[in-house]
Amino acid sequence: MSNNLKACVKCGKQSLADMCFCGYCGEPFWEEYKVCNGCGRQNLAEMSFCGYCGEQLGKEIVKVTVPPAANAPAKQPSAAIGAIKSKPRRVSVQSDKDFQIVNGELTRYWGEGGDVVIPQGVVYIGERAFSDCVTLTSVVIPGSVTGIGNFAFEGCGALLNVNIGNGVTHIGVSAFEGCISLESAEIPETVEMIGDSAFYGCSALQSVNIPGSVTDIGWYAFAGCVSLKDVSFSKGVKSIEFGAFAGCRSLTDAAIPYGVMTIEERTFIDCISLKDVTLPASVTDIKEDAFKGCRFTMHCPRGSYAERYAKKHFLTCRLATT
Numbered sequence: 001m002s003n004n005l006k007a008c009v010k011c012g013k014q015s016l017a018d019m020c021f022c023g024y025c026g027e028p029f030w031e032e033y034k035v036c037n038g039c040g041r042q043n044l045a046e047m048s049f050c051g052y053c054g055e056q057l058g059k060e061i062v063k064v065t066v067p068p069a070a071n072a073p074a075k076q077p078s079a080a081i082g083a084i085k086s087k088p089r090r091v092s093v094q095s096d097k098d099f100q101i102v103n104g105e106l107t108r109y110w111g112e113g114g115d116v117v118i119p120q121g122v123v124y125i126g127e128r129a130f131s132d133c134v135t136l137t138s139v140v141i142p143g144s145v146t147g148i149g150n151f152a153f154e155g156c157g158a159l160l161n162v163n164i165g166n167g168v169t170h171i172g173v174s175a176f177e178g179c180i181s182l183e184s185a186e187i188p189e190t191v192e193m194i195g196d197s198a199f200y201g202c203s204a205l206q207s208v209n210i211p212g213s214v215t216d217i218g219w220y221a222f223a224g225c226v227s228l229k230d231v232s233f234s235k236g237v238k239s240i241e242f243g244a245f246a247g248c249r250s251l252t253d254a255a256i257p258y259g260v261m262t263i264e265e266r267t268f269i270d271c272i273s274l275k276d277v278t279l280p281a282s283v284t285d286i287k288e289d290a291f292k293g294c295r296f297t298m299h300c301p302r303g304s305y306a307e308r309y310a311k312k313h314f315l316t317c318r319l320a321t322t
Contacts, residue, residue, distance in 0.1 A: 033062055109133060113158070120144055125152045127172075134158055143167040148175045150195070157181060166190050171198045173218070180204060189213045194221050196241070203227060206250075212236035217244050226250060233257045240267055249273060255299075258282050263290045270294075279306035 034057045098111035104123035109116070113135025118125070120142045130136060132155040141148070143165035150172040153159060159179045164171075166188045173195040176182060182202045187194070189211045196218035199205060205225045210217065212234035222228060223246040231245070235257045243266040245251060251271045255278040256263070265287040268274060271294050278299040279286075286309050297316040300306035310317040 034058065034060065035062060113137065116140070118142055118145065123147075125149055127151055128154070131155055139163070141165045141168065148172055150174060151177070154178055161185070164188055164191075169193070171195055173197060174200060177201055187211055187214070192216070194218055196220060197223070200224055206230070208232075210234060210237060215239065217241060219243055220246060223247055235259065240264065242266060243269065245271060247271070253277070256280060256283065261285065263287060265289050266292070268294055279304070281305075 036057060098109060098116075099106055099119065100108040100110075101119070101122060104121065105126045106118060106122045106124070106129050107126045109130045113133055115138045116136060117140045121144050122142065123144055123146055125141070125145060125148045127149040128151045129149065130139070130153045131151050133153075134155070134157050136153075136156045136159050138161050139153070139159065140163045144167060145165055146167055146169055148164075148168060148171045152172060152175045153162075154174050154176070155178045156176075157178070157180050159176075159182050161183060162176070162185045164186060168188060168191055170193040171187075171191060174197045175195060176185065177197050177200040179199075180201065180203045182199075183204050183206060185199065185202075185205065185208065187209060191211065191214055193216045194210075194214060197220045198218060199208075199222050200220050201224040202222075203224065203226050205222075206227050207230040208222065208228065210231065210233045214234075214237055216239045217237065219241045220243045221241070222231070223243050225245075226247065226249045228245075228248045229250045229252060231248075231251065231254060233254075233256060236259070237257050238259050238261075240256070240260060240263070242264045244264070245254070246266050246269045248268075248271050250273055251268075252273050253276040254268065254271075254274065258280040259282055260280070261282055261284055263279070263283060263286040267287075267290045268277075269289055269292045271291075274291075274294045274296045276299060277291070277296050281301045281304045284305050286305070291313075295315070297318055298306055298310035299318045300310070300320065302319045307317055307319065309315075
């Protein structure tokens with residue numbers, strides 16, 4: 001049986017010999033590839049730089065002959081008229097001194113930083129594509145991009161502003177975490193989800209507009225944004241998750257749109273400058289510690305759950321007249 005398996009260079013686990021990708025971690029098995037001397041990962045034979053760590057690749061090409069599976073039955077012609085035959089997977093690779101792009105995904109940036117414009121035609125910014133690029137100061141994301149991957153810009157400490165194109169539908173987990181110089185990030189009307197810790201610890205961020213297209217704001221999405229003074233929510237947000245704005249010490253008011261039903265635990269914990277909170281009639285539950293460390297005036301409809309919460313916690317309550 002061992003002759004019908006091959007080991008993955010990334011995770012070390014074995015997959016069937018006729019598989020193109022590792023069944024455990026997704027690492028590709030190329031029939032011809034180059035091995036990076038820096039990280040040990042496989043790359044397509046035609047690549048000049050490693051798509052994972054940016055190390056320049058040598059000229060040595062490894063060729064793999066995949067053995068047939070033992071006792072495998074002979075392939076029979078399909079009886080179905082017009083049966084679809086499988087085609088080999090095509091991989092499009094673009095590589096230059098700044099970008100590694102595979103099948104439309106920007107997998108790695110290894111340029112000198114500064115002001116960067118991502119090429120038109122890129123459809124996805126991959127996981128950790130720009131992470132820890134400490135010389136990056138601004139980035140323009142074109143309209144062709146539909147998603148920003150997990151940790152894509154994590155730790156880009158000099159990044160001042162991001163122009164996100166009208167095509168992005170989701171911002172991944174920790175996509176901009178630790179971008180301590182980020183002052184502005186315009187979120188376009190196409191974004192539907194802001195991932196967990198997406199802007200965690202962006203200590204220079206002062207304002208953010210959540211457009212109506214966004215339905216979900218993830219765990220700790222803006223936590224630790226200590227300079228954040230103004231957050232505007234549009235109708236459309238349905239879920240604001242655990243700790244989303246925890247520790248936003250400069251935030252002065254929060255007007256939650258109709259449709260949100262629950263204020264989760266620690267959502268606004270330690271927002272010590274919070275003075276006014278507006279909650280709609282749709283809110284039927286406010287979890288423990290949601291507003292711990294805050295003293296504010298509650299604005300809400302008469303007879304609402306928010307009114308009862310305010311009275312229970314000895315908060316000043318201003319009731320809506322309509």
